[in-house]
Structure formats: structure tokens, C-alpha cells
Amino acid sequence: MKNFALIGAAGYIAPRHMKAIKDTGNALLAAMDKNDSVGIIDSHFPEAAFFTEFEQFERFVDLSKKQGTDLDYVAIASPNYLHDSHIRFALRHGADAICEKPLVLNPQNIDELLLAEKDSGKRVFNILQLRLHPSIVSLKEKVAAAVAADPNKVYDVDLTYLTSRGNWYFTSWKGEDAKSGGIATNIGVHFYDMLGWVFGDLIENKAHLKQADCSAGFLRFKHANVRWFLSVNYDYIPQEIKQTGQRTYRSITVDGDEIEFSGGFTDLHTASYQDILNGGGFGLEEARKSIEIVSQIRNMEIVTSGSDIHPFVAKVC
Known part of the structure; x- marks a missing residue:
């Protein structure tokens, strides 16, 4: 079982990420969104911690790691312009990133993320369902x-x-x-x-x-x-x-x-997650x-x- 966090839990596509995490037999430790209309979490991971402030979310991730619970993946379903920043958050905290499309808005961001990926030793995956x-x-x-x-x-x-x-x-x-x-x-x-x-x-x-x-x-x-x-x-x-x-x-x-x-669109996120977990992506x-x-x-x-x-x-x- 892998440990996940989700950034962007209140958006349209977030439930597909929650379902994919659950259907692949993994755990959602925490979710974050500045909006609190996230009752859909109860259908998948009612025990997950939830935060509306990014600083509190990051503190939870840091404390969990100190207590021996590592984060394996951060799923990113936040607004497009924040993807780059949230991918970097995942890499800095020792987790692979699974990001919604578009991965970033500009090609130069990919070049910079390649360097961040290399420095961290972690991977960045894009949902290209x-x-x-x-x-x-x-x-x-x-x-x-x-x-x-x-x-x-x-x-x-x-x-x-x-x-x-x-x-x-x-x-x-x-x-x-x-x-x-x-x-x-x-x-x-x-x-x-x-x-x-x-x-x-x-x-x-x-x-x-x-x-x-x-x-x-x-x-x-x-x-x-x-x-x-x-x-x-x-x-x-x-x-x-x-x-x-x-x-x-x-x-x-x-x-x-x-x-x-x-x-056939509703299950493609689950297929994407399974592909990543199997070493693809x-x-x-x-x-x-x-x-x-x-x-x-x-x-x-x-x-x-x-x-x-x-x-x-x-x-x-």
C-alpha cells in the first residue's frame, strides 16, 4: 500500500483521483484545497486529513514523515497555473508527483522540472488518459x-x-x-x-x-x-x-x-494510476x-x- 496526498480536492476532476487511489488499493493520508466543498472524500477516504491552508497541509506532511509515515505520491488536481509549484512541493518532500493535464503551461517549465526531478531522485507523471x-x-x-x-x-x-x-x-x-x-x-x-x-x-x-x-x-x-x-x-x-x-x-x-x-472515460484515471504503480506512466x-x-x-x-x-x-x- 502506497501513501498519497491530494492537492486540489474540490475540483471537478478530483473525485477521479480519489477513486483511482482507492481502486488501486492505496491510502489517502491528506487532502488540501482552499475551498471546503469536499464531502466527496467521505465516499473514498473519510479518515483522510483535510486542510484549507497550504501551510497547515505542509506541516502535516512534515510531521508525518518525522513520525515514520512517508509520503509516496502527491496527486495534483489544482488550477493549471499552480501545477509547477505543486509538483515541486511533491519532489521536495520526497514524493513522486502525479499531475493532471496540462502538466504546466509553458515548455520551459518542463526543462526546469527535469532538473528538479534529477536533484530529488523522484519522478513526475502526467495524466494523459x-x-x-x-x-x-x-x-x-x-x-x-x-x-x-x-x-x-x-x-x-x-x-x-x-x-x-x-x-x-x-x-x-x-x-x-x-x-x-x-x-x-x-x-x-x-x-x-x-x-x-x-x-x-x-x-x-x-x-x-x-x-x-x-x-x-x-x-x-x-x-x-x-x-x-x-x-x-x-x-x-x-x-x-x-x-x-x-x-x-x-x-x-x-x-x-x-x-x-x-x-470509457471514467475509469481511465484508475488505469493511469495502475500503469504508474506498475512501473509505467x-x-x-x-x-x-x-x-x-x-x-x-x-x-x-x-x-x-x-x-x-x-x-x-x-x-x-
């Missing part, structure tokens, strides 16, 4: 086989992801680009990771749309041309999806064929490509014309 989704694993195998037969093979891919959010989203840290990285970073980074994992090195990156509630662009990988559109605005969801009562729409087409991956360098992509998108100028614009952009413009 789509790499474990059966449909995506199958797609990667299919693409690898096709590329082996034809090294010049290039696919045409459309990525469309709309996950409706209410007004609270824009009032929270997620609505501040400096804290979340913006729409492309906050809800798109794991898709960019998946695309790079499947289709190879990035060759070209364009931004066609950057607004508070949506973003769109074009990515050229070694083996795919990708038009992408991301949004948290319910208005842009296709009418036929609205009629079913759903508020989320995910679609990835590869050469016109839909990749079915709408289900995705480290700092494996997160680099997606962090470079979102950093570029955040800082590049918009291109408003071209044949590579996602069709959903017309819904906005």
Missing part, C-alpha cells in the same frame, strides 16, 4: 501499420470537442488565460497529446479562432492534417445532439471515418509536445482564411 483509451490505442496500431506499409501516408483528421459550461466557468480561474492557459490549453491539451502520439512529429501549427468560449486551428503532423474546434458554448453543439439532452459533443474523424471514443518529456502546441497557440497570430479551417468556425464568425 487518452493514450490508454481502447479506441485510441486501436487507432494508433492501425496508423502504425499503415505508415509501415506507406511511410508517406497522411490522414485527414477533424477534431471537434464541445463541452458546455455555464457562466461560472468564466468567473472561475478557468476563465482567466493567465491561470488556465485558455480554452485550447484547458480542454484541448490531452487531445493534442493524443494526436501527436498517434500521428507523429508536429510540422505546422495555425490558429484560426481564439475567443473566451471557443478556439480553432490547424495542426500538421508527420502523418495527419488536423482541423480542430473546441468550445464550452452550448450554442455551438449540433441540433441533433441538443435534442438528445446532451451537453457534450466529441467527434474525431480520420479520413471521414468516425472514431468511437465517447465512452508518462513522464515529463512525453508531455512536452502537447505543451509546446498549446503554448504556440496561445502566443501566435490568428489566420482568418484558408482551406484548412474547421467547418464549425462558420458557426462563430
Whole structure:
């Protein structure tokens, strides 16, 4: 049994980390969040210590270590802009870090964390759960086989992801680009990771749309041309999806064929934890490509014309 702490216990994704810790047979010693709406802890680890002040949380970790209870892992589900700091906390206290996406907001943070990782002798892992989704694993195998037969093979891919959010989203840290990285970073980074994992090195990156509630662009990988559109605005969801009562729409087409991956997301954190505990996991360098992509998108100028614009952009413009 390994001992865990969790930073960011009140967020949307925190229950998946709690469930993953429990399902893999481990213990949550302490959790920390400045917000105290964390009753979900009772469903997993009612005996865990909880703190709303980081200094008290750190004191608990220090005292536990002095009393002979070492911390093996710190799970990090805090706001994006705090990931770097909280990863460093884990390493300083002799624990490996398991961090939500995005790992960090800028590529230079990865370089600095590599040095911190080396100095501490501990590891940093990123939750890149789509790499474990059966449909995506199958797609990667299919693409690898096709590329082996034809090294010049290039696919045409459309990525469309709309996950409706209410007004609270824009009032929270997620609505501040400096804290979340913006729409492309906050809800798109794991898709960019998946695309790079499947289709190879990035060759070209364009931004066609950057607004508070949506973003769109074009990515050229070694083996795919990708038009992408991301949004948290319910208005842009296709009418036929609205009629079913759903508020989320995910679609990835590869050469016109839909990749079915709408289900199976809830257990991928548990699979990610099990992979790490078994000696696998995705480290700092494996997160680099997606962090470079979102950093570029955040800082590049918009291109408003071209044949590579996602069709959903017309819904906005």
C-alpha cells in the first residue's frame, strides 16, 4: 500500500483521483484545497486529513514523515497555473508527483522540472488518459501499420470537442488565460497529446479562432492534417445532439471515418494510476509536445482564411 496526498480536492476532476487511489488499493493520508466543498472524500477516504491552508497541509506532511509515515505520491488536481509549484512541493518532500493535464503551461517549465526531478531522485507523471483509451490505442496500431506499409501516408483528421459550461466557468480561474492557459490549453491539451502520439512529429501549427468560449486551428503532423474546434458554448453543439439532452459533443474523424471514443472515460484515471504503480506512466518529456502546441497557440497570430479551417468556425464568425 502506497501513501498519497491530494492537492486540489474540490475540483471537478478530483473525485477521479480519489477513486483511482482507492481502486488501486492505496491510502489517502491528506487532502488540501482552499475551498471546503469536499464531502466527496467521505465516499473514498473519510479518515483522510483535510486542510484549507497550504501551510497547515505542509506541516502535516512534515510531521508525518518525522513520525515514520512517508509520503509516496502527491496527486495534483489544482488550477493549471499552480501545477509547477505543486509538483515541486511533491519532489521536495520526497514524493513522486502525479499531475493532471496540462502538466504546466509553458515548455520551459518542463526543462526546469527535469532538473528538479534529477536533484530529488523522484519522478513526475502526467495524466494523459487518452493514450490508454481502447479506441485510441486501436487507432494508433492501425496508423502504425499503415505508415509501415506507406511511410508517406497522411490522414485527414477533424477534431471537434464541445463541452458546455455555464457562466461560472468564466468567473472561475478557468476563465482567466493567465491561470488556465485558455480554452485550447484547458480542454484541448490531452487531445493534442493524443494526436501527436498517434500521428507523429508536429510540422505546422495555425490558429484560426481564439475567443473566451471557443478556439480553432490547424495542426500538421508527420502523418495527419488536423482541423480542430473546441468550445464550452452550448450554442455551438449540433441540433441533433441538443435534442438528445446532451451537453457534450466529441467527434474525431480520420479520413471521414468516425472514431468511437465517447465512452470509457471514467475509469481511465484508475488505469493511469495502475500503469504508474506498475512501473509505467508518462513522464515529463512525453508531455512536452502537447505543451509546446498549446503554448504556440496561445502566443501566435490568428489566420482568418484558408482551406484548412474547421467547418464549425462558420458557426462563430
